Amino acid sequence: xxxxxxxxxxxxxxxxxxxxxxxxxxxxxxxxxxxxxxxxxxxxxxxxxxxxxxxxxxxxxxxxxxxxxxxxxxxxxxxxxxxxxxxxxxxxxxxxxxxxxxxxxxxxxxxxxxxxxxxxxxxxxxxxxxxxxxxxxxxxxxxxxxxxxxxxxxxxxxxxxxxxxxxxxxxxxxxxxxxxxxxxxxxxxxxxxxxxxxxxxxxxxxxxxxxxxxxxxxxxxxxxxxxxxxxxxxxxxxxxxxxxxxxxxxxxxxxxxxxxxxxxxxxxxxxxxxxxxxxxxxxxxxxxxxxxxxxxxxxxxxxxxxxxxxxxxxxxxxxxxxxxxxxxxxxxxxxxxxxxxxxx
Amino acid sequence: xxxxxxxxxxxxxxxxxxxxxxxxxxxxxxxxxxxxxxxxxxxxxxxxxxxxxxxxxxxxxxxxxxxxxxxxxxxxxxxxxxxxxxxxxxxxxxxxxxxxxxxxxxxxxxxxxxxxxxxxxxxxxxxxxxxxxxxxxxxxxxxxxxxxxxxxxxxxxxxxxxxxxxxxxxxxxxxxxxxxxxxxxxxxxxxxxxxxxxxxxxxxxxxxxxxxxxxxxxxxxxxx
Numbered sequence: 001x002x003x004x005x006x007x008x009x010x011x012x013x014x015x016x017x018x019x020x021x022x023x024x025x026x027x028x029x030x031x032x033x034x035x036x037x038x039x040x041x042x043x044x045x046x047x048x049x050x051x052x053x054x055x056x057x058x059x060x061x062x063x064x065x066x067x068x069x070x071x072x073x074x075x076x077x078x079x080x081x082x083x084x085x086x087x088x089x090x091x092x093x094x095x096x097x098x099x100x101x102x103x104x105x106x107x108x109x110x111x112x113x114x115x116x117x118x119x120x121x122x123x124x125x126x127x128x129x130x131x132x133x134x135x136x137x138x139x140x141x142x143x144x145x146x147x148x149x150x151x152x153x154x155x156x157x158x159x160x161x162x163x164x165x166x167x168x169x170x171x172x173x174x175x176x177x178x179x180x181x182x183x184x185x186x187x188x189x190x191x192x193x194x195x196x197x198x199x200x201x202x203x204x205x206x207x208x209x210x211x212x213x214x215x216x217x218x219x220x221x222x223x224x225x226x227x228x229x230x231x232x233x234x235x236x237x238x239x240x241x242x243x244x245x246x247x248x249x250x251x252x253x254x255x256x257x258x259x260x261x262x263x264x265x266x267x268x269x270x271x272x273x274x275x276x277x278x279x280x281x282x283x284x285x286x287x288x289x290x291x292x293x294x295x296x297x298x299x300x301x302x303x304x305x306x307x308x309x310x311x312x313x314x315x316x317x318x319x320x321x322x323x324x325x326x327x328x329x330x331x332x333x334x335x336x337x338x339x340x341x342x343x344x
Numbered sequence: 345x346x347x348x349x350x351x352x353x354x355x356x357x358x359x360x361x362x363x364x365x366x367x368x369x370x371x372x373x374x375x376x377x378x379x380x381x382x383x384x385x386x387x388x389x390x391x392x393x394x395x396x397x398x399x400x401x402x403x404x405x406x407x408x409x410x411x412x413x414x415x416x417x418x419x420x421x422x423x424x425x426x427x428x429x430x431x432x433x434x435x436x437x438x439x440x441x442x443x444x445x446x447x448x449x450x451x452x453x454x455x456x457x458x459x460x461x462x463x464x465x466x467x468x469x470x471x472x473x474x475x476x477x478x479x480x481x482x483x484x485x486x487x488x489x490x491x492x493x494x495x496x497x498x499x500x501x502x503x504x505x506x507x508x509x510x511x512x513x514x515x516x517x518x519x520x521x522x523x524x525x526x527x528x529x530x531x532x533x534x535x536x537x538x539x540x541x542x543x544x545x546x547x548x549x550x551x552x553x554x555x556x557x558x559x560x561x562x563x564x565x566x567x568x
Contacts, residue, residue, distance in 0.1 A: 082477065088472075093473075139567060252506070
């Protein structure tokens with residue numbers, strides 16, 4: 001549906017060149033929710049703004065349904081943009097218009113007849129659940145409600161794609177949750193493809209099918225959310241997942257435990273999350289696991305669990321235990337403590 | 345006392361009324377023309393500025409310089425300085441008709457500046473959201489840029505109107521009349537202080553009224 005091919009963006013500053021994107025290629029499949037995650041300055045915002053050419057690439061191609069957007073004329077580009085909704089971190093509603101005006105005005109300006117406008121406003125305000133707020137001005141709405149209005153405004157054009165530029169970053173956790181549920185519903189019920197960027201791992205975890213991790217203008221890792229979560233390859237991806245589970249163990253304890261036995265992190269996905277594999281290990285082998293931290297969460301409706309375990313026992317028994325766990329479908333990795341000076 | 349007020353009104357009522365009408369005509373016509381010129385210039389100044397949607401160094405620099413030059417000249421100098429231009433445009437250099445051209449030349453750059461500062465306050469993000477929806481630039485200018493800035497634009501126009509009322513006081517120098525002229529000719533040149541006080545009071549009430557009206561309209565248009 002959307003394809004980025006070898007995108008590069010260089011911002012020309014007075015004194016220096018800033019490379020915001022370097023040779024980025026991504027493919028967003030029709031009907032999917034694709035998440036791009038990265039710390040601030042990673043270039044993800046520049047990337048999402050290229051999907052509708054709010055930002056023009058220095059080189060590379062942006063394809064929408066096979067069409068190269070860079071080659072389109074101004075009015076052709078406007079036509080394509082009308083098929084792509086976009087929501088923002090700062091909502092970007094008209095302060096001088098009511099909720100109704102905010103949804104209706106862009107439709108009016110793109111030539112939708114009055115009767116159809118009223119029909120669509122009624123339909124989409126219903127979907128975002130703000131039927132009773134049509135006559136209210138944005139200043140009287142909460143952040144979450146403003147974002148709902150922005151979503152209704154985007155949906156009213158009946159787009160094929162919804163671009164989300166840090167859409168939940170300005171919202172509190174509960175509101176974030178509600179907005180994510182709404183986005184998930186829009187994807188499922190209206191079949192709208194979603195490309196979102198975020199710096200919050202829980203956004204990716206809750207609603208994305210696929211994810212790309214960005215760092216310093218490059219995509220350093222991408223794949224299905226399950227794959228990236230269970231087997232992160234890069235340090236940055238690991239740190240994002242770490243942020244979600246918060247499985248840090250105190251430094252003193254870490255140094256003490258390191259001296260004997262094995263310190264491992266176990267990841268359970270889907271079925272294996274329900275199995276008592278760890279309990280079986282204690283019966284079969286001469287090891288004493290102690291659980292230091294852990295969490296279970298939903299990964300796009302599949303349970304995903306992670307435990308930090310210390311296996312006390314001889315080297316060979318611990319090794320066998322690890323082998324057994326891997327056989328039962330658990331992903332075992334050596335637990336390494338993060339250097340506290342590393343990362344932000 | 346009562347007789348003296350009646351006497352005063354009998355003697356001066358018609359003259360004051362005529363002057364008031366002259367002032368209103370000069371302000372009304374000049375303001376309308378100055379808005380028609382100043383608002384688009386303000387929009388152009390905003391859009392061609394550094395880092396803006398239609399960034400254009402040449403247009404921006406020319407506009408910027410011309411506006412600054414015009415705004416540096418005191419009205420009383422401008423009035424004579426552009427006499428040939430006034431003659432060319434209005435066909436005369438005297439009377440109400442002759443003073444409207446310099447008043448517009450004086451006020452339009454001022455309005456352009458005031459518009460620019462109002463329009464610059466509009467959230468860049470909202471404009472971007474409309475670009476992302478595939479809305480044409482001219483619609484964005486009218487409905488988003490000007491629409492969102494309307495409260496601030498009204499306040500700017502209020503300031504410009506009051507400046508314009510002040511400038512009309514000098515219109516008498518080319519025989520255009522008006523309240524300022526009345527105060528100057530009778531009050532100052534002929535030492536008839538009562539007529540000077542009355543016209544000054546009328547001007548004060550007029551300026552107060554314009555400011556209050558502008559504030560009210562602006563507040564009504566503000567929704568945040």
